Amino acid sequence: MSDAREAIAAAKRLVVKVGSSALTSAGSGLDVSRLDALVDAIADRLSRDTQIVLVSSGAIGAGLAPLSLGKRPRDLATQQAAASVGQLALAHAYAESFGRYSLTVGQVLLTSNDVVRRSHYRNAERTFARLLSLGAVPVVNENDTVATEEIRFGDNDRLAALVAHLIQADGLILLSDVDALYDGDPRAGGTRKIAEVAGESDLDGLAVGMSSSGLGTGGMMSKVAAARTAASSGIPALIAAASDAEKALGLADVGTAFAAAGKRLSARRFWLGYAAGPQGRLYLDDGAVAAVVRRRRSLLAAGIVGVDGDFQAGDVVDLVDPAQRVVARGVVAYDVTELPELIGRSTHELPEEQRREVVHADDLVPLRLR
Numbered sequence: 001m002s003d004a005r006e007a008i009a010a011a012k013r014l015v016v017k018v019g020s021s022a023l024t025s026a027g028s029g030l031d032v033s034r035l036d037a038l039v040d041a042i043a044d045r046l047s048r049d050t051q052i053v054l055v056s057s058g059a060i061g062a063g064l065a066p067l068s069l070g071k072r073p074r075d076l077a078t079q080q081a082a083a084s085v086g087q088l089a090l091a092h093a094y095a096e097s098f099g100r101y102s103l104t105v106g107q108v109l110l111t112s113n114d115v116v117r118r119s120h121y122r123n124a125e126r127t128f129a130r131l132l133s134l135g136a137v138p139v140v141n142e143n144d145t146v147a148t149e150e151i152r153f154g155d156n157d158r159l160a161a162l163v164a165h166l167i168q169a170d171g172l173i174l175l176s177d178v179d180a181l182y183d184g185d186p187r188a189g190g191t192r193k194i195a196e197v198a199g200e201s202d203l204d205g206l207a208v209g210m211s212s213s214g215l216g217t218g219g220m221m222s223k224v225a226a227a228r229t230a231a232s233s234g235i236p237a238l239i240a241a242a243s244d245a246e247k248a249l250g251l252a253d254v255g256t257a258f259a260a261a262g263k264r265l266s267a268r269r270f271w272l273g274y275a276a277g278p279q280g281r282l283y284l285d286d287g288a289v290a291a292v293v294r295r296r297r298s299l300l301a302a303g304i305v306g307v308d309g310d311f312q313a314g315d316v317v318d319l320v321d322p323a324q325r326v327v328a329r330g331v332v333a334y335d336v337t338e339l340p341e342l343i344g345r346s347t348h349e350l351p352e353e354q355r356r357e358v359v360h361a362d363d364l365v366p367l368r369l370r
């Protein structure tokens with residue numbers, strides 16, 4: 001049994017995410033018997049001294065049949081109407097289902113603003129902590145009815161990874177309609193199941209594709225991205241089938257396990273690296289990339305070759321290498337208008353008041369290349 005599986009089996013706090021494809025079907029909407037089976041597995045784990053936050057998709061899928069919509073709509077307004085109807089059905093079904101175990105659920109609907117802005121992020125953190133301390137099961141989804149195209153997560157796998165860090169979970173379980181990660185889309189046949197992802201090299205050469213049901217949004221790609229986000233911030237993750245929920249939440253001996261890399265990032269550094277919305281880009285030369293990413297130094301004006309975006313001192317920006325890859329993210333100490341006359345110049349050439357670092361090492365998080 002891998003460390004990741006042991007950690008998930010022994011976790012005191014878990015985030016469990018279930019996808020639309022595991023709860024709904026195009027013709028008949030919400031499948032209450034599958035939802036009940038998931039709740040059975042969660043209730044069993046809750047009875048074994050574990051706190052669980054459930055991130056559940058399915059609002060749009062659950063709203064289709066009541067609105068006589070045949071398949072998932074493409075336009076945002078109809079998706080939002082379906083989510084409005086479906087979220088109510090979903091919340092009601094969870095309340096009823098957990099009620100069989102005398103468990104109380106609390107609905108938490110988030111938009112990306114709730115994590116992108118640091119003050120909102122901390123507010124969400126407090127809400128989860130209080131719900132859990134009161135013994136309720138938080139059931140989370142994106143607030144689809146108010147989220148506009150610009151502020152949408154559109155992807156509950158990522159939301160689940162962010163929530164996992166937010167509540168300091170010991171593990172993340174992503175449940176879908178497929179039993180594991182394969183080295184190619186299993187619909188193609190002849191593909192091999194991947195049981196363990198110990199490090200990034202185990203993901204080399206994989207063909208990870210989109211949803212097969214037409215109900216899910218991100219397909220396996222967003223699950224792998226979410227599992228990597230969790231793992232790289234110190235939280236082991238498991239991708240498994242919702243129909244295997246009992247085993248996934250039991251011994252964690254099914255699906256694909258992602259080993260946690262290193263120690264957990266602090267809340268601030270995690271927010272900076274994965275949740276915050278960057279307002280601009282700083283383009284670095286090779287020397288600056290080496291200093292910032294490998295030697296964990298502050299970014300100085302001398303190593304910047306270009307600037308893009310509309311940011312002010314205190315905003316979050318992406319740091320981009322000469323191959324145009326985002327290699328780090330940090331809080332910039334200057335407004336965008338101040339930088340053009342500073343970049344490329346060494347500190348001793350600059351006036352006294354402009355000698356501070358452009359991004360201080362304490363405000364900088366190197367990102368693994370995605």
Ligand SMILES: Nc1ncnc2c1ncn2[C@@H]1O[C@H](COP(=O)(O)OP(=O)(O)O)[C@@H](O)[C@H]1O
Pocket residue numbers: 018019020021022057175176177178180181182183184185186187207208209210211212213214215216217218219220221
């Ligand atoms: N390499 C792969 N391994 C496993 N599944 C894959 C892979 N590539 C694509 N898929 C597809 O991704 C689907 C799961 O994604 P999705 O439908 O979005 O799920 P959910 O609604 O649970 O978020 C699977 O049904 C599968 O067909």
Ligand SMILES: N[C@@H](CCC(=O)OP(=O)(O)O)C(=O)O
Pocket residue numbers: 018019020021056057058059060061083141142144154155156157215216217218219
């Ligand atoms: N918030 C949307 C789901 C978005 C989403 O990520 O869906 P999925 O890929 O099924 O997890 C809904 O409730 O319909």
